[in-house]
Amino acid sequence: MVLRKQKPPRDPPIFSAAAFRVISILLLSSSSVEGIIGISWGRQTTHRLIPSMVVDLLLQNGIRHVKLFSPSDNVLRAFAGGEIAVTMTLPNEGLYNIGYPDLAAYWLQTRIRAYQDLNVNIKYLYVGSEPFSTYYRKKMYINANEALRSIQDAIEANGYKDLVATTPHFTDMLAPDIRKPSEADFHPDWKSKMVEFVGLLNRTNAPFVMDMFPMYSVSQMGWDTEFAFVDNKSNFTIVDDNGLVYTNVFEFFYDSFLTAIAKAGAPHLKLIVGQVGWPTDGYPEATTANAERFFRGTPLRPGISIDVFIYSLADENLNKLTLGGFQRHWGVYRSDGDPKYKIDFTGKGRDIFPTTAKGVVMMPKRWCVFNGDKRNLTKVKKEVEDACMMGDCTPSWPGGSCDNLDFDTNVSYAFNRYFQAMAQSIDDKSITCDFKGLGKVVVKDPSVGSCRFPMEILSAEMADSNGLTNGEDGERRRGFFGLFLLIIFVLELNWGHGFVL
Numbered sequence: 001m002v003l004r005k006q007k008p009p010r011d012p013p014i015f016s017a018a019a020f021r022v023i024s025i026l027l028l029s030s031s032s033v034e035g036i037i038g039i040s041w042g043r044q045t046t047h048r049l050i051p052s053m054v055v056d057l058l059l060q061n062g063i064r065h066v067k068l069f070s071p072s073d074n075v076l077r078a079f080a081g082g083e084i085a086v087t088m089t090l091p092n093e094g095l096y097n098i099g100y101p102d103l104a105a106y107w108l109q110t111r112i113r114a115y116q117d118l119n120v121n122i123k124y125l126y127v128g129s130e131p132f133s134t135y136y137r138k139k140m141y142i143n144a145n146e147a148l149r150s151i152q153d154a155i156e157a158n159g160y161k162d163l164v165a166t167t168p169h170f171t172d173m174l175a176p177d178i179r180k181p182s183e184a185d186f187h188p189d190w191k192s193k194m195v196e197f198v199g200l201l202n203r204t205n206a207p208f209v210m211d212m213f214p215m216y217s218v219s220q221m222g223w224d225t226e227f228a229f230v231d232n233k234s235n236f237t238i239v240d241d242n243g244l245v246y247t248n249v250f251e252f253f254y255d256s257f258l259t260a261i262a263k264a265g266a267p268h269l270k271l272i273v274g275q276v277g278w279p280t281d282g283y284p285e286a287t288t289a290n291a292e293r294f295f296r297g298t299p300l301r302p303g304i305s306i307d308v309f310i311y312s313l314a315d316e317n318l319n320k321l322t323l324g325g326f327q328r329h330w331g332v333y334r335s336d337g338d339p340k341y342k343i344d345f346t347g348k349g350r351d352i353f354p355t356t357a358k359g360v361v362m363m364p365k366r367w368c369v370f371n372g373d374k375r376n377l378t379k380v381k382k383e384v385e386d387a388c389m390m391g392d393c394t395p396s397w398p399g400g401s402c403d404n405l406d407f408d409t410n411v412s413y414a415f416n417r418y419f420q421a422m423a424q425s426i427d428d429k430s431i432t433c434d435f436k437g438l439g440k441v442v443v444k445d446p447s448v449g450s451c452r453f454p455m456e457i458l459s460a461e462m463a464d465s466n467g468l469t470n471g472e473d474g475e476r477r478r479g480f481f482g483l484f485l486l487i488i489f490v491l492e493l494n495w496g497h498g499f500v501l
């Protein structure tokens with residue numbers, strides 16, 4: 001992908017998203033510059049699709065750009081051949097140590113060059129993920145800029161010609177009281193860090209990457225829910241001083257970032273959307289119908305020349321739940337590779353379902369349900385609680401697709417999620433449908449109405465050892481290098497990711 005230079009947005013920004021909208025309507029037929037559409041693929045799941053299967057799925061749907069959250073060897077190898085451009089992430093937990101030039105060089109060598117040599121097309125490196133944000137976690141990674149600088153220097157010193165490093169930031173890096181995009185600026189608490197960050201991007205002409213979450217933003221700002229959608233049905237609009245009318249939060253934040261970046265002194269930087277999505281369960285507005293509607297709007301509309309990465313490919317039943325149950329339901333696909341709603345990844349606006357993952361083998365049709373013994377309700381509730389520690393019960397939370405089950409079915413739901421997460425194990429050593437005598441295995445699908453009792457895929461992929469390759473094992477290293485490897489190990493753990501979110 002060639003970095004497309006935007007004209008400097010002055011005050012008012014002349015190349016805002018709202019302006020693009022107008023331009024694209026006027027010039028639809030002759031629009032030559034189209035943004036790319038990519039997707040994030042995370043693997044915080046109990047059962048994982050095989051990487052080659054996912055690569056196949058992406059290609060079938062015409063998706064040519066993928067973002068990964070950690071450098072797992074088997075995943076990266078699946079992208080050999082270079083048909084899909086890969087954006088890789090250096091997890092936040094590695095930011096501190098990557099400030100050492102030797103470690104930065106070593107990490108690039110083992111995590112980037114080794115795969116580029118296998119013809120994996122790694123275009124972007126995200127150094128951390130929303131490092132300064134606190135909307136879903138307390139910890140901040142305040143040395144992210146130093147890490148980015150270190151990586152930039154190592155890229156330069158070691159001749160990685162086509163690799164571009166940047167860091168994605170969430171909308172909470174903008175001042176909280178923005179009412180008009182043309183008045184936007186970075187958050188006062190983070191202003192000096194963000195100005196420094198923009199200066200770093202300016203060094204290498206790297207793009208600014210913004211992550212956003214429309215459903216969350218409208219509720220935070222106290223705006224009409226319709227303002228989260230991009231199909232111009234909101235009665236609530238924002239009229240800027242420059243005459244632009246904002247009918248949705250996507251364009252509002254896009255243009256706000258353009259203004260803030262321009263104020264930080266680098267108006268020519270490209271702005272891409274590194275993460276945007278709409279979850280489908282675990283919250284009242286989180287439905288497949290709303291997700292489908294959302295994606296019919298701007299980000300995937302023909303003629304729009306903004307690069308957008310959809311969050312995310314498939315549901316992840318081990319994602320953290322700091323913001324709510326919906327965090328496990330971001331996928332366009334269910335975790336088994338079955339699409340939930342219509343979306344045209346090629347941006348042509350066709351009314352189509354994406355293709356289903358090929359070659360998936362499901363677990364046998366067996367479910368675990370409650371046997372109805374309510375003599376000791378304390379015990380029943382305790383077993384449900386335990387089941388939900390490992391099983392994903394978020395659909396049975398308020399607003400979820402299973403929030404209106406009767407007591408017995410609700411207990412069954414929890415038991416079944418655990419049973420499936422434990423791969424339906426019923427051998428002597430691990431009977432996972434026991435629940436102190438309260439569970440029983442059935443062969444009839446207990447799903448009721450819109451509440452599915454999901455099964456898992458037959459776990460075809462054993463998780464690799466947290467993204468470590470075996471390559472290092474055979475080599476004997478001592479002293480400083482042992483410590484060095486320990487640090488590298490920390491850098492390579494398969495941590496959670498943004499929105500995680």
Ligand SMILES: *[C@@H]1O[C@H](CO)[C@@H](O)[C@H](O)[C@H]1NC(C)=O
Nearest residue numbers: 198199200202203264265266
């Ligand atoms: C961006 O880089 C240009 C030249 O490369 C320089 O003139 C300008 O001051 C830089 N801006 C910032 C904000 O660093």
Ligand SMILES: *[C@@H]1O[C@H](CO)[C@@H](O)[C@H](O)[C@H]1NC(C)=O
Nearest residue numbers: 021022231232233234245247
């Ligand atoms: C949005 O809808 C309003 C009223 O329905 C209309 O006047 C306006 O032109 C529409 N804007 C766009 C960008 O389609």
Ligand SMILES: *[C@@H]1O[C@H](CO)[C@@H](O)[C@H](O)[C@H]1NC(C)=O
Nearest residue numbers: 224225226227233234235236
């Ligand atoms: C917007 O306004 C129109 C006309 O005033 C009304 O019919 C419609 O229900 C309103 N839509 C929403 C989402 O409030």
Ligand SMILES: *[C@@H]1O[C@H](CO)[C@@H](O)[C@H](O)[C@H]1NC(C)=O
Nearest residue numbers: 375376377378379380382436
């Ligand atoms: C009910 O179950 C709880 C938790 O398993 C247990 O501590 C308690 O003794 C049980 N009560 C009776 C009456 O069996």
Ligand SMILES: *[C@@H]1O[C@H](CO)[C@@H](O)[C@H](O)[C@H]1NC(C)=O
Nearest residue numbers: 384388393396397407410414
């Ligand atoms: C159903 O079970 C979930 C846990 O799986 C619990 O959070 C919820 O409160 C239960 N709902 C009812 C109606 O018992």
